[in-house]
Amino acid sequence: MDKKEKIMELLSQLSEQELKEVLGNAPSKKRRRGKGKRKSRNTKNVNDSTNKFEEIYSSLKFSDSELAELKAAEETDKTSKLNPLRGGRSPVKKVKVRCDKCSNKFKVVPSLVQNAARWTCNDCLTGRR
Ligand SMILES: [Zn+2]
Numbered sequence: 001m002d003k004k005e006k007i008m009e010l011l012s013q014l015s016e017q018e019l020k021e022v023l024g025n026a027p028s029k030k031r032r033r034g035k036g037k038r039k040s041r042n043t044k045n046v047n048d049s050t051n052k053f054e055e056i057y058s059s060l061k062f063s064d065s066e067l068a069e070l071k072a073a074e075e076t077d078k079t080s081k082l083n084p085l086r087g088g089r090s091p092v093k094k095v096k097v098r099c100d101k102c103s104n105k106f107k108v109v110p111s112l113v114q115n116a117a118r119w120t121c122n123d124c125l126t127g128r129r
Contacts, residue, residue, distance in 0.1 A: 102129055 062070065094107040097116050101124040113119050123129040 099124055 092109055092111075095110045095113060095116070096105055096107055097113055097119045098105050099121040100118050101120055104121060106121055108119075121129075
């Protein structure tokens with residue numbers, strides 16, 4: 001495949017909009033602020049990535065001490081167990097608090113409440129209410 005063919009193939013992968021942008025005569029868009037979906041970039045070729053770990057790993061050269069270290073690590077991997085406490089934590093119990101300003105009731109995580117008598121909700125803090 002020569003260069004021209006390669007370029008043609010690459011160009012055919014682009015959408016019409018992208019082609020216009022590349023050529024520089026795309027109609028100028030107004031900037032959108034805030035709401036609305038945005039087109040995410042770099043969504044192409046995400047699935048094309050291949051795991052090259054094995055390839056790289058096999059091309060590496062280790063010294064004797066490094067090999068011994070790797071072997072020791074493998075051994076500990078085999079014998080080690082998962083942390084028995086893993087996933088055993090119970091979910092946080094939320095506390096009921098009343099906003100000092102708007103006096104609405106809220107259920108919040110206790111770590112966010114320093115003084116229940118003087119607690120203020122987010123809406124009051126940010127001035128939305
Ligand atoms: Zn409030």
